[in-house]
Amino acid sequence: MPSSLLLHLLFLSFLRFTSSVPPIGVTYSSVSTTTSTTVPPPPPPNKISTTISALKFTHVRLPDSDPSLIRSFAFTNTSLFLSIPNTFLPALASNRSHALRWLYRHVLPFYPRSKIALISVGNAVLDSTGEDFTPFLLPAIRNLHLALQELGINKIPISTTFSFFSTITTAFPPSSAQFQQPAGDLIIKPLLQFLQQTNSSFLINLYPYNLFRLNSEIPIGFALFQDYPFNFRDDLVTGVRYFNLFDMMADAVIAAMAVVGHENIPLIVAETGWPSGGGDAGEVEANGVYAEMYLKGLVGRLKSGVGTPLRKDGLAEVYVYELMDHDGVDKEKGRKWGILSENMTKKYNVEFSCGAKNFGLTxxxxxxxxxxxxxxxxxxxxxxxxxxxxxxxxxxxxxxxxxxxxxxxxxxxxxxxxxxxxxxxxxxxxxxxxxxxxxxxxxxxxxxxxxxxxxxxxxx
Incomplete structure (x- = not known):
């Protein structure tokens, strides 16, 4: 009957305009490699996986790719995002056998029982202040990709993670953003071509806190997703109005990719967060109140399913940095980024589970x-x-x-x-x-x- 056909078409239209909420994951960094006697040993892997499941995270980023941690997520349906340390890049680039060796240790014993979904070759390689690993980045990525194909594994994409500040020229206006040179032409553009060919994603570390600290003209409410009067910035080129710093930084990355002809590659935020404490006494904004405001604003923004102003499909995935604080091994200047304290108690009242579907005004x-x-x-x-x-x-x-x-x-x-x-x-x-x-x-x-x-x- 025509009426039943009409109902069917309307239902399909409804499904088309409901938008998937990007998965919200969390980073867990093992501290077992530290030599400090004051740092307590890390919790056992099974406790970590149980805690992450209790917090309702479905995606986990493991910068150290600890095999015992990978094993602990077997049969849990938790998606794993593995990373290879920068120091491994020269060996991976020199010979494919090194790439095979890494896969035999970190992937083959567990996959597919452990749901390994993505591998990042290096993290913030352009930020390295010591040894320069940039010449090894692209060869290492290609060797690891070929090694996976040789093993018959075709469903684990390969990429690398960049830092916003060493990659993008400007955050505002986003329409003026480009990739910094010479890395833009020598590294990022060939990488984007590789990502396009292999259906992989561009990975970026996005910290509005750091940009807020560098630019005194940015209001704290704009960085914390607060809905204040006149709390917006207009990009006069695109006519887009921004109501938070996170969207502005994400669109700057999307705009930079568009300039080189790859605006449709999925974008994953590999790290983001707000510190609850800082080693520098002058960092008064690094406190628990602001950290909770940022996380609640971030989760609420992502759950809206609206996407960013320049990309209606939004971000592919977002990973909060990080699961727990580590005494003596904090990321920089003693800042504490964890959503859990050292004894694994919750610091914030934030619901990270996002459900399967969501829809905003559309x-x-x-x-x-x-x-x-x-x-x-x-x-x-x-x-x-x-x-x-x-x-x-x-x-x-x-x-x-x-x-x-x-x-x-x-x-x-x-x-x-x-x-x-x-x-x-x-x-x-x-x-x-x-x-x-x-x-x-x-x-x-x-x-x-x-x-x-x-x-x-x-x-x-």
Missing amino acids: GLLMVVVVVVGVFAASLNLGQWHLTSKVEAILGIGEVDGLDLDGEGLMGAVTSKISNAVLLICRGIIAVICTRKVSLNFRICYKNKLADRKSNLTSDI
Whole structure:
């Protein structure tokens, strides 16, 4: 029947406009390698996996790729994001046998019982202050990818993780962001081509706290997702209004990828967070109150399912840094980034589980469309049932000149009402489908690329 077809189409439209919430994961760094006698030993792996499950995290990032930790997540359906330390890069780049050796130790004994979903070759390699590992990065990534293929493993993508501050030229306006040179041309652009070919993701460490500390003009509320009057920044090129620093930094990365022609590669935030304490006495913003505000704002923003202003699909995954504080082994300047204290007690009242589906304003409008559409369909259904009953009683399809199959007064009234309602539905869907920001974004970057090409030609 036409009415059932209508209901089916409306239901499919509703599913189309509900958006998946990006998985929210957590980083756990093992401290077993420290030589300090004051640092307590790390909790046993089984306790770590149990704690992470209790916190309802479905994704975990393991920077050390500790085999005992990987084993502890077997049969848990927890998605694992492994990392290879920077010091391993020279060996991985020199010979594929080293890549195979690493896989035999960290992947083959556990996969697929442990759900290894992603491997990052190195972390913030461009930030290295000692030995320069950048010449080894791309060869190491290629060797590991080929080694996985040699072992018949084709479902674990390979990438590397960058730091925002050593990779992106500016955060505002996002439309002006580019990759820093010479790394942009020598490393990042070839990497993006590799990621495109292998269906992998671009990984970035995103810390609004650090950018807030560097720029005194950024209001604290803007960094903490607070909804204050005039708490926004406008990008005059794209016409986008930003209400928080996290979205602005994420769109700066997306814009930089767009400049080099890879705006559709998925973006994963490998690290983000806010410290609850700092080693520097001047870091008054590193406190538990602000840390909880940031985490609640971040989770609420991601659960909205809206995406970023320049990417309606939003981020692919986001990982909170980190699971627990470590005395003496904090990431920088003694800052404490953990969502748990050293004794594994909760520091914040934040619900990290995000559910399977969510929808914001778009989804709400689609609910209206579905309800109104069902009403329109019910008119036709009611007419059909009434017609059938009268025909059954009288044995005819036409009574006193009224065609009960839809040609007479009854059919005309219900048909016009349902058509009017469906016209309203089409109008709502048309409004939803209008993506002015995305259009402005594409036009903006076409113009920018044309300007840069003309500038290069004139310089030559």
